[in-house]
Amino acid sequence: MKKAIKVVLVVAVVIIIAGFAAVSYLEKNLEALSAMEITDVDLTKIKDGTYTGYYQSMPVDAKVKVTVENHAIKEIKLLEHGNGQGKAAEVIPQKVVEAQSLKVDSISGATYSSRVILKAIEVALMSGLN
Secondary structure, three states: OHHHHHHHHHHHHHHHHHHHHHHHHHHHHHHHHHHOOOOOOOHHHEOOEEEEEEEEEOOEEEEEEEEEEOOEEEEEEEEEEEOOOOHHHHHHHHHHHHHOOOOOOOOOOOHHHHHHHHHHHHHHHHOOEO
């Protein structure tokens, strides 16, 4: 019986340590995401076309398809959004189209998702540079 108790205690300690490590990892990712710079791409240098961009910062990821015509963002489709509680950020692509800029405000309560979606759009636009 004593051996079973020791095994249960060891397993419990390992689970607790793994939990703390996972939380620490997520906190570091979220801090980096908050500090990450999103560059506003010069649309006059983007060739007409459709570009795909993907960005992930645990626990959020996004994949977008951006269509550019006559040096303007015509459409942004959000293809994937692993969002946790950040579903409200799914309006970001429309805000970017309206502003013709990546310099749009994050959605309150969905800041991390907002930033990941913006970064995915940036990645897509960067692939269209001349």
